[in-house]
Amino acid sequence: MFMLADVDTARLLRALSLAGPTPAMTLASRLELCDQRVRAILGGALQAGIVRQATGVDGCYEVDATALSAMMRRHRDELLGSAA
Numbered sequence: 257m258f259m260l261a262d263v264d265t266a267r268l269l270r271a272l273s274l275a276g277p278t279p280a281m282t283l284a285s286r287l288e289l290c291d292q293r294v295r296a297i298l299g300g301a302l303q304a305g306i307v308r309q310a311t312g313v314d315g316c317y318e319v320d321a322t323a324l325s326a327m328m329r330r331h332r333d334e335l336l337g338s339a340a
Contacts, residue, residue, distance in 0.1 A: 258325065259300075260328065260331055261331075264287070264289060264293060265297050265300075265301070265323075266295060266302075267287055268283055268289075268294065268297050268298075269306070269307075269319060271283060271286055271287060272317060272318065272319050273319045273321070274305065275322075276318060277310035277313045277317065277318045278284060278316055278317060278318075279315050279316050279317075279325065280294050280295055280298055280315075280317065281294075281299075282316075291298075292328070298317055304323075304327065305320065305323045306323045306324040307320065308317065308320050308325055308328035309321055326338055
């Protein structure tokens with residue numbers, strides 16, 4: 257399961273949400289993370305469906321806000337119960 261609680265993942269998703277479509281290398285530079293770490297996070301996020309290749313912008317990624325919100329609700333429900 258893709259983990260949202262990882263600090264680097266949270267930072268990357270926030271940066272990508274704020275910046276819009278962004279290349280992996282730009283994210284690595286902005287966040288001061290190695291390219292391999294960024295690509296690993298993006299790979300997991302792509303598989304989880306919360307990040308996608310940006311339409312019409314080669315080599316860039318973007319957050320799927322709807323999918324991310326749904327994943328956050330599921331995580332919250334798993335931790336706190338569905339009545340939260």
